[in-house]
Amino acid sequence: MQQAKDNLTINIILAYLNVLSAEDILQSSRDQQIVTEKQVERLNILNQSGAIPPSQYYDLKGQYANDEIAVADNEAALETAKLNLAQLLNIPYNKNMDIERLPNDAFNKNYDVAPDQVYQTALQQFAQIKAVHFRTESAEKTIRYYKGQLYPTLSLSGNINTNYSSAATQSLFVNSSEVPSSDYVVINGNQVPVITKQDNFNTQKIDYGHQLNNNLFTSINLGLRIPLFNASQVRSRIKIAKIDMKNTELVEQNTKTLLQQSIERAYVNFTNTSNKYKILLDQVNSFAESFRSAEIRFNAGAITSVDYLIAKNNLDRTNTNLITAKYDFVLRSKVLDYYQGKPLW
Numbered sequence: 001m002q003q004a005k006d007n008l009t010i011n012i013i014l015a016y017l018n019v020l021s022a023e024d025i026l027q028s029s030r031d032q033q034i035v036t037e038k039q040v041e042r043l044n045i046l047n048q049s050g051a052i053p054p055s056q057y058y059d060l061k062g063q064y065a066n067d068e069i070a071v072a073d074n075e076a077a078l079e080t081a082k083l084n085l086a087q088l089l090n091i092p093y094n095k096n097m098d099i100e101r102l103p104n105d106a107f108n109k110n111y112d113v114a115p116d117q118v119y120q121t122a123l124q125q126f127a128q129i130k131a132v133h134f135r136t137e138s139a140e141k142t143i144r145y146y147k148g149q150l151y152p153t154l155s156l157s158g159n160i161n162t163n164y165s166s167a168a169t170q171s172l173f174v175n176s177s178e179v180p181s182s183d184y185v186v187i188n189g190n191q192v193p194v195i196t197k198q199d200n201f202n203t204q205k206i207d208y209g210h211q212l213n214n215n216l217f218t219s220i221n222l223g224l225r226i227p228l229f230n231a232s233q234v235r236s237r238i239k240i241a242k243i244d245m246k247n248t249e250l251v252e253q254n255t256k257t258l259l260q261q262s263i264e265r266a267y268v269n270f271t272n273t274s275n276k277y278k279i280l281l282d283q284v285n286s287f288a289e290s291f292r293s294a295e296i297r298f299n300a301g302a303i304t305s306v307d308y309l310i311a312k313n314n315l316d317r318t319n320t321n322l323i324t325a326k327y328d329f330v331l332r333s334k335v336l337d338y339y340q341g342k343p344l345w
Helices: 002-048 054-089 115-125 127-148 208-214 231-299 305-339
Strands: 153-161 169-187 190-205 217-225
Touching: 002 054, 002 127, 002 305, 054 305, 115 231, 115 305, 127 231, 231 305
Parallel strands: none
Antiparallel strands: 153 217, 169 190
């Protein structure tokens, strides 16, 4: 269950970062469209006055159409990312969903922990490793259980019970009285009845508590079971249990090996992404300066529209790559946190 929770958490974080990345890419494409739109407006005036070759105006107009298409595609990508996130969270999709932005320090994280340290921590924290280890322990105890069936079994048991009946009654002595009996004696020719004593009783139901105490019964049983004819069956079960235990040990070792390989791969991916992120930061700065220079020269008529578009497309493409690398960097760091059992957010 914990493994399923962790996997779902990773998927939600990935969907969340995809939304943030889509928002940034959409904003970048809109900024690119605005820059192109201003150039189209400027060149339209110059083209109408015949101050520039028509090809320059139409080159920029074609680029503006490309920018519009990019904005439309990025808007669709953002809504798809929001939909995926909403479905993972089991909440209704809302076009106006407001996603909290990441703080700036989230993109400046350095991982000083070596892959071996991450692996050793994962062995203690990772739910999947705990699960396969428990299965191995269970297989070991199964062997011990079957071995125990080869030996005599001495059992001791006790029993205590009582009962209650709504029809149970008891007679309580009330008093004694003198009453005539059926016997008689003859005195002076007369029959005189013989007086005898009679005990008087009152019948009533026995209450619940007294019945439980009066009807108490206890017993102790001692038994001895000696296996004589099923020993061969038990030995076969022991052999099968040993095979099962060997399989679980192999599964546990294979799971640990796969975990170590996954951690090493995640660490290499994080390192590569981190290096790429740093390189793209420098590249964006370089292309931004190149585009600034190209824009000045293009506005002055010193270069053609082709040269201007090359500089602009270089900057636009690098900005998009930087946004993708930036959120990929965060995701890779969260994967390493996941292997160490740290809170993912």
